[in-house]
Amino acid sequence: xxxxxxxxxxxxxxxxxxxxxxxxxxxxxxxxxxxxxxxxxxxxxxxxxxxxxxxxxxxxxxxxxxxxxxxxxxxxxxxxxxxxxxxxxxxxxxxxxxxxxxxxxxxxxxxxxxxxxxxxxxxxxxxxxxxxxxxxxxxxxxxxxxxxxxxxxxxxxxxxxxxxxxxxxxxxxxxxxxxxxxxxxxxxxxxxxxxxxxxxxxxxxxxxxxxxxxxxxxxxxxxxxxxxxxxxxxxxxxxxxxxxxxxxxxxxxxxxxxxxxxxxxxxxxxxxx
Amino acid sequence: xxxxxxxxxxxxxxxxxxxxxxxxxxxxxxxxxxxxxxxxxxxxxxxxxxxxxxxxxxxxxxxxxxxxxxxxxxxxxxxxxxxxxxxxxxxxxxxxxxxxxxxxxxxxxxxxxxxxxxxxxxxxxxxxxxxxxxxxxxxxxxxxxxxxxxxxxxxxxxxxxxxxxxxxxxxxxxxxxxxxxxxxxxxxxxxxxxxxxxxxxxxxxxxxxxxxxxxxxxxxxxxxxxxxxxxxxxxxxxxxxxxxxxxxxxxxxxxxxxxxxxxxxxxxxxxxxxxxxxxxxxxxxxxxxxxxxxxxxxxxxxxxxxxxxxxxxxxxxxxxxxxxxxxxxxxxxxxxxxxxxxxxxxxxxxxxxxxxxxxxxxxxxxxxxxxxxxxxxxxx
Numbered sequence: 001x002x003x004x005x006x007x008x009x010x011x012x013x014x015x016x017x018x019x020x021x022x023x024x025x026x027x028x029x030x031x032x033x034x035x036x037x038x039x040x041x042x043x044x045x046x047x048x049x050x051x052x053x054x055x056x057x058x059x060x061x062x063x064x065x066x067x068x069x070x071x072x073x074x075x076x077x078x079x080x081x082x083x084x085x086x087x088x089x090x091x092x093x094x095x096x097x098x099x100x101x102x103x104x105x106x107x108x109x110x111x112x113x114x115x116x117x118x119x120x121x122x123x124x125x126x127x128x129x130x131x132x133x134x135x136x137x138x139x140x141x142x143x144x145x146x147x148x149x150x151x152x153x154x155x156x157x158x159x160x161x162x163x164x165x166x167x168x169x170x171x172x173x174x175x176x177x178x179x180x181x182x183x184x185x186x187x188x189x190x191x192x193x194x195x196x197x198x199x200x201x202x203x204x205x206x207x208x209x210x211x212x213x214x215x216x217x218x219x220x221x222x223x224x225x226x227x228x229x230x231x232x233x234x235x236x237x238x239x240x241x242x243x244x245x246x247x248x249x250x251x252x253x254x255x256x257x258x259x260x261x262x263x264x265x266x267x268x269x270x271x272x273x
Numbered sequence: 274x275x276x277x278x279x280x281x282x283x284x285x286x287x288x289x290x291x292x293x294x295x296x297x298x299x300x301x302x303x304x305x306x307x308x309x310x311x312x313x314x315x316x317x318x319x320x321x322x323x324x325x326x327x328x329x330x331x332x333x334x335x336x337x338x339x340x341x342x343x344x345x346x347x348x349x350x351x352x353x354x355x356x357x358x359x360x361x362x363x364x365x366x367x368x369x370x371x372x373x374x375x376x377x378x379x380x381x382x383x384x385x386x387x388x389x390x391x392x393x394x395x396x397x398x399x400x401x402x403x404x405x406x407x408x409x410x411x412x413x414x415x416x417x418x419x420x421x422x423x424x425x426x427x428x429x430x431x432x433x434x435x436x437x438x439x440x441x442x443x444x445x446x447x448x449x450x451x452x453x454x455x456x457x458x459x460x461x462x463x464x465x466x467x468x469x470x471x472x473x474x475x476x477x478x479x480x481x482x483x484x485x486x487x488x489x490x491x492x493x494x495x496x497x498x499x500x501x502x503x504x505x506x507x508x509x510x511x512x513x514x515x516x517x518x519x520x521x522x523x524x525x526x527x528x529x530x531x532x533x534x535x536x537x538x539x540x541x542x543x544x545x546x547x548x549x550x551x552x553x554x555x556x557x558x559x560x561x562x563x564x565x566x567x568x569x570x571x572x573x574x575x576x577x578x579x580x581x582x583x584x585x586x587x588x589x590x591x592x593x594x595x596x597x598x599x600x601x602x603x604x605x606x607x608x609x610x611x612x613x614x615x616x617x618x619x620x621x622x623x624x625x626x627x628x629x630x631x632x633x634x635x636x637x638x639x640x641x642x643x644x645x646x647x648x649x650x651x652x653x
Contacts, residue, residue, distance in 0.1 A: 084524065099523045101515035103582040108508050113524035115505045125503040 012075060014039045014207045015060065015091070015176050020069030022055050029055040030066070031231045037176060037207040037224075042198060044218035045211045046251055047228035053211050056228065057178050060209065061093040062086030074175075092174035096181050098165040102154025106146055107135040109153045110168050138167045142197050159190035166197050176207040183217050195221050215251045219244040227251065300576030301588030303628040307574060307620065308595050315602030323605050330481040331605075336597030337486035338545045340590045342564070343571035344490075344497045345541035347589035349534045350572050351501070353514035353581025354421060354428035356535060358435035360564030362413065362542030365439050366406045367549055367556035372450055373402035374462035399464035407543050413439070414539025418532030428535075440562055447558040457555040465551070472544075473552045486548050490590065493541075497586035506530065514581030570617060571596055574624040595620065 013036035022030040030052045037043045047053045058064045059071070062080030071078050073089060080086045083093070100109050111131050118127045132149040139146045142163045153161060162182050169177055179198065183191040198221050202208050212218050218225065225242060227235040227250055235242075235250055242250075249257070316324040323332075342359060349356055373395045397405070417435055421428045447454055459465065472489070475482045501507040512520035513527045521527040542561075550556045573579065574595055575588025599617060603610055 083522070087524070095522075097519065099516075099519040101512050101519055101582065103515045103578075104508075104511055108511070112508065112512050112520065115508055117505060125499075126505060126508065128503070 011038065013037055013072075014074060015209075016072040017056075017059070017066070018070040018072065020056075020059065020066040020071065022059060022064055023067045028231055030059070033069070033228070033231070033233050035226045035233065035236065037209055039175070039207045040202060040205045041223040042202050042208045042210055042221050043224045043226065044222035045209060045226050045228060046213065046215060046218055046247075047234075048213060048251075050230075051228040052231040053213075053228055054180075055231075057093065057180060057209065057211055060086070060176075060178055061091060090173055090175035091178065092169035092172070092176070093178040094162070094165045094169055094180065094182065096184065098161055100153045100161060100165060103152055105150045106139075106153055106156070106164060107132045107149040109164055110135040110138070110171075114172060134171070138171045139163060142167045142200055143193075157190065158186050159193040162186075162194050163197055166201060170201055170204065170206065174206060176209065177201050178209045178211070180211050181213070182210070183212060183214065191217060213251070215244065215247045219247055300578075300583055300585045300628070301591055302576070303624060303631055304575045304588045304591040304595065307624055307627070308591050308598070311595055311598050311602070311620075315598060315606060318606035318608075319602065323602055326479045326481045328601070328605065330483050332597045332601035333487050333594075334484055334597070335600055336594045337484060337490045338548060339564075339567065339571060339596055340490040340593035341486070341493050341541050341545055342538075342568045343575065343589040343593040344494050344586045345538045346568040347572040347575060347577050347584050347586055348497060348501070348510060349538050350569070350577040350579070351514045351581060351584040352510045352531055352534045353517060354531065354534065355432060355569065356417065356538045357429065357432040357565045358413070358417065358439055359432075359538050359542050359568055360561040360566075361436050361439045361443065362410060362539055362561065363546040363549060363564065364443050364556065364558065364560035364562065365413070366410045366543040366546030367560050368443055368447060368456060368546075368558065369406040369409055370399075370402045370547055370550050371456035371459050371556040372446075373397040373405055374399060374459050374465075375456060396462070399462050399468045402462070403468070403547055406547065407540070410539040410543035410546075411536050414536035415532060417539070418535030421535070422528045422531055436565065440559075443560075444558040454558040455555055459550055459556075460554045468547075469551045472548050489544070489548075490593075494586050494590040501586055506533075510534065511582060514578075514583075516582070567596060567617075570621045573621060573628075576628055592624075595624075 016034075016036040018034050020030055020033045021028070033052070033056060035043070035045075035056075045053055045056060055064060059066055062083045062085050065079070065081070071080075073091070078089065080089070086093075101112065104112070107128075111126075111134075115126045116130050116134070117124050118130075119125055135149050136146050144160060144163045144167075153164060156164070166177065166179070166182075182194050182198075186194060195217060198208055198210055202221075202223075210218065210221065223239055225235070225237045225239075225247060226233060227237075227247075237247075312324075319328075322328045342363070346356060346359055374397055375395070395402075413435065417428070417432055420426070420431045424431070444454060447456060450456070460469075470485075472485065474485045476485060477483075499507075501510065509520065509525045509527070509530045512525050513530055517527055546556075546561070549560065571592030572584065572589045574592035575585060575590070577584030577589065596617065599620065600613060603613055603616065
C-alpha cells in the first residue's frame with residue numbers, strides 16, 4: 001500500500017524500513033514493521049509504553065540490528081554496526097539524556113568530540129573564538145540567544161538544553177534527526193519551544209523523527225504519523241488522513257479504551273448499587 | 274506594565290556582578306585565598322624568616338616536587354579518577370633507576386639458581402637508566418588505566434591494589450638486591466652530574482638558592498593549564514570526568530583519554546622519583562609511601578571536584594604551595610611538627626567547605642537567573 005502511494009507522489013524517502021522484526025531472545029519487540037521518513041517532514045512515532053518505539057529508533061540509530069527485514073537509507077540498503085556508523089551516515093539521535101555534560105560550557109558541549117582546531121603539532125589547539133561564534137550563530141538559528149557561551153549547560157533550562165543537543169546534531173551534518181521523547185520532562189511552555197525547534201529542523205530540510213506518547217505534541221508539528229502497538233504498526237497516516245481527535249483516540253488505545261470505559265462504567269454502577 | 278522593563282532588570286545585574294562572578298567561578302580562587310591566609314599566618318608566626326626570600330626559597334623546595342605530582346593528579350581527578358599508586362611510583366621509578374646505575378648483588382639461592390650471591394654490575398649510564406624507568410612507569414600507568422577502563426571498577430580500588438603491590442615489590446626487590454632497604458652510590462654513574470644539573474640543580478636568585486625542580490613545576494603547570502583549557506584533549510578530560518557515557522556517546526575517545534591520564538600520572542611519578550634519587554644520591558625502598566593522599570589533598574585544595582569534571586592545574590600547584598608553606602612554616606615558627614598532619618587535615622576540610630560554598634554561591638546566582646528567565650518566558 002505504502003509503496004504504491006510513494007510511487008504516485010514521485011518522491012523518495014530518505015530513510016525506510018521494510019518488514020523489520022527484532023527479537024530479543026523469545027521476546028518479539030518489533031514484528032514486521034514498515035515505515036518511511038521523508039526529508040523536510042516530521043514523522044511522528046507514537047505509541048504507549050512497550051509499543052516498540054525505543055526498539056524502532058534504536059534500530060534507526062544503529063544501536064540494534066534488525067533480526068529480519070531491510071533498512072534503507074538514501075535508497076541503499078544499509079547495515080549499521082554501531083551508532084557511530086549511523087552518525088557518520090547522517091543519522092543523529094538526540095536521546096532523553098541529551099549526551100551533554102552539565103558542568104561544561106555551552107560551546108564546549110556543542111563541539112564535544114569535534115572541536116575545531118588551528119595550529120599544528122604540539123601547538124595544535126582549539127579555535128575558541130571560532131567555536132564560540134559558531135555556537136552562538138547556530139543556536140540563534142534555533143531561535144535561542146546565547147548571551148554567554150561560557151555558561152555551564154547544567155544551569156540552562158530544559159528547553160535550552162534540548163536546543164543545544166538539536167542544533168549540535170544539525171550543525172554536524174545530520175540529514176535525519178531522531179528525537180527521543182524530547183518533551184517528556186518539560187512543562188507546557190518549554191515543550192512549545194522544543195516543538196518550534198522541531199519545525200525549524202524540518203524547514204531546513206531534515207527528516208525529523210519525533211518519538212512521543214503525547215498526540216497533542218505530535219499532531220501540530222507532524223506531517224506523517226506512525227502508531228505502534230505491541231511491536232506492530234497499528235496505523236500509518238499522512239496528516240490529511242487523520243484528525244487530532246482520531247489520533248488521540250487511537251493513541252489512547254482505540255477500541256480497547258471503549259471496552260475499558262464500558263468495564264469501568266459497569267464497575268461504578270456495581271458499587272453504586 | 275511593560276515586560277521589557279522587567280526583562281531588562283536581570284541584564285543590568287548581570288553586567289554588575291559579571292567580573293566578580295567570573296572570578297568566583299574559577300576553581301582555583303579558593304586555593305588562592307587559602308594560600309594567602311597561610312602566608313599571613315606564618316608571616317606573623319615567624320616574621321623574621323618566613324616572609325623573606327630565604328623563607329620563600331625554603332618553602333618552595335618541597336612545593337616543587339609535590340606540585341609536579343599534584344598537577345598530574347589533578348588532571349586525572351578532573352578526568353574522574355584517582356591514582357593511589359602515584360606516591361609509591363616515585364619510589365618504584367627511583368629504585369629502578371638506582372638499581373640500574375649501580376652494581377647489585379642478588380641472592381640467587383632464593384631463586385633456586387645457585388647457592389650464593391650473584392653480583393651484577395648493571396652500571397648503566399644515567400640516561401639509559403632513566404629511559405628504562407620511564408618505560409616501566411608508563412607501562413604501570415597504562416595497566417592501571419586499562420584495568421579501570423576494562424573492569425569499570427572504581428580506580429580507588431584498582432590503584433589501591435597497585436599501590437600495595439608496588440610498595441611490597443619495592444621493599445622486597447631492594448632487600449634481595451642490596452640486603453638493605455636503600456640503594457646508594459648513584460652519583461658514581463656516568464652522566465650523573467649533567468642529569469643533576471638539569472633536574473635538580475641549585476641556582477641563585479635574589480641572593481638565595483632555589484632548585485631547578487621549581488622551574489620544572491612551573492613549566493608543567495603552564496603546559497597542563499594550556500592542555501586543559503585550550504586543547505581538544507583538555508576538553509575531553511573535562512567531558513569524561515563530567516559524564517563519561519555522554520562523552521563517549523558523542524564520540525570522545527573516552528577510554529584512550531583515561532588511560533593517557535593514568536600514564537601521565539605515572540610519568541610525573543617518574544620525574545619526581547628521578548629528581549629525588551639524583552638529589553639524595555640514593556633511594557630508600559619506602560620512598561613515596563603516604564604521599565599519594567597529599568597529592569590528592571593539594572589537588573582538592575586547588576579546586577578539583579572529587580567526583581570529576583571540574584578543577585584546575587594552577588589550583589593544584591597552589592594547593593602544593595599551601596602544603597609547602599605549612600610544612601616549612603611549622604618548623605620556622607618552632608611549632609611541634611607532630612601536628613603537621615592534623616593541621617593539613619583541617620586545611621583540607623576548610624578548603625573543601627570553602628570551595629563548595631563558593632561554587633554553590635556562583636551556581637545559585639546563575640540558577641536564579643535561569644529560573645528568572647524561564648519565568649519571564651512563561652509570562653510572555
